[in-house]
Amino acid sequence: MKRVLKWIGIVVGGLLGLIILLVVGVYAVSASRLNKSYEVTAVFTLHVPHDPESIAAGEKLFAIYCESCHGANLAGDLFSDDPAFGQIYSANLTAGENGIGRSYSDEEIARAIWYGVKPDGSPTVGMPYEFHQAIHIGDMEKLIAYIRSAPPVNTDYPRPSYGPMLRVMHTTKIFPLVTVENVDTSQPPLAPISPEETLAYGQYLAAFCAACHMPDFAGNEMFGSPNITPAAIGAWTEAEFLRAMTEGVRPDGTLLNPEEMPWESFGRYTDEELRALWAYMQTVAPVAQE
Numbered sequence: 001m002k003r004v005l006k007w008i009g010i011v012v013g014g015l016l017g018l019i020i021l022l023v024v025g026v027y028a029v030s031a032s033r034l035n036k037s038y039e040v041t042a043v044f045t046l047h048v049p050h051d052p053e054s055i056a057a058g059e060k061l062f063a064i065y066c067e068s069c070h071g072a073n074l075a076g077d078l079f080s081d082d083p084a085f086g087q088i089y090s091a092n093l094t095a096g097e098n099g100i101g102r103s104y105s106d107e108e109i110a111r112a113i114w115y116g117v118k119p120d121g122s123p124t125v126g127m128p129y130e131f132h133q134a135i136h137i138g139d140m141e142k143l144i145a146y147i148r149s150a151p152p153v154n155t156d157y158p159r160p161s162y163g164p165m166l167r168v169m170h171t172t173k174i175f176p177l178v179t180v181e182n183v184d185t186s187q188p189p190l191a192p193i194s195p196e197e198t199l200a201y202g203q204y205l206a207a208f209c210a211a212c213h214m215p216d217f218a219g220n221e222m223f224g225s226p227n228i229t230p231a232a233i234g235a236w237t238e239a240e241f242l243r244a245m246t247e248g249v250r251p252d253g254t255l256l257n258p259e260e261m262p263w264e265s266f267g268r269y270t271d272e273e274l275r276a277l278w279a280y281m282q283t284v285a286p287v288a289q290e
């Protein structure tokens with residue numbers, strides 16, 4: 001009996017030791033990557049406009065791409081408050097107290113958005129990256145024009161704390177959280193592209209859709225996003241696509257959940273833009289439906 005107990009003790013003790021080692025390892029690896037300093041070598045200069053038209057164009061971009069996380073007042077918000085993931089706030093972008101608009105230059109704001117690197121070299125955590133690097137330089141200038149025009153809001157968010165689940169996902173790269181690890185910091189920003197270049201402009205807009213629907217547009221079960229290649233929606237008409245994108249109604253009359261598929265903000269796209277997007281979506285390689 002004593003022997004059995006001793007063996008159980010050894011096994012349980014060994015397991016506990018292993019778990020402790022794993023936890024220490026995950027924390028050490030994630031901490032070293034989360035606290036690393038990064039450098040952006042891409043060189044660019046911005047010419048941020050201040051006319052009302054550019055600011056309005058920036059407001060539209062912000063509503064589509066940023067508002068869901070940074071709030072309509074640009075002051076940031078609680079992004080994650082979960083024991084597994086940690087407590088993380090998105091940044092206050094205004095010029096109020098603790099807002100980055102107070103101290104960052106235009107180029108420093110752009111560097112944080114395009115490359116995920118703050119002026120002190122630390123990485124942003126939890127900022128999406130796939131489509132941010134796909135924002136062309138003209139749109140970035142308008143976005144910053146809008147950020148600069150925002151009334152200052154004072155905030156006092158606590159420093160982020162990262163939970164065990166987030167650290168495991170980060171360490172194993174199951175889910176990319178540190179933007180800069182996934183972008184090429186020597187890649188210069190994209191040149192402006194005009195809405196008239198239909199297919200190319202559609203491809204430009206589709207970079208945002210790829211963030212949820214994946215780069216091949218075949219969807220992702222973890223995000224609950226469906227296949228939107230021609231194999232899935234190729235039989236839709238242009239009018240049906242526009243209706244789904246602006247009213248959230250599929251051709252069969254069923255509704256798209258605006259909490260998951262952000263069609264409400266897509267209503268901000270012009271019909272010309274949505275037609276360009278549809279033209280491009282018809283050219284992507286079909287991926288068979290599962």
Ligand code: HEC
Nearest residue numbers: 065066069079089090091109112113118123124125126127
């Ligand atoms: C999915 C949520 C999400 C979206 C969408 C998002 N952000 Fe963020 N953003 C965050 C979080 C979370 C942080 C805080 C990251 C940190 O401090 O490490 C952040 C940080 C930032 C920072 C850096 C702040 C700093 O301290 O240096 C800037 C600038 C920024 N966001 C601008 C934008 C803009 C502009 C857009 C739209 C093009 C955008 N973000 C879209 C979540 C988001």
Ligand code: HEC
Nearest residue numbers: 208209211212223224225226228244255256257260261262
């Ligand atoms: C934040 C994630 C997200 C983004 C960004 C996004 N989608 Fe979606 N999309 C979803 C989800 C999730 C669904 C499923 C919604 C539902 O079933 O209610 C969906 C559904 C759809 C559907 C319906 C497909 C079907 O057969 O039912 C179409 C079409 C679509 N998205 C196109 C787009 C396009 C085009 C873009 C870019 C302009 C885009 N989506 C951007 C998450 C996203």
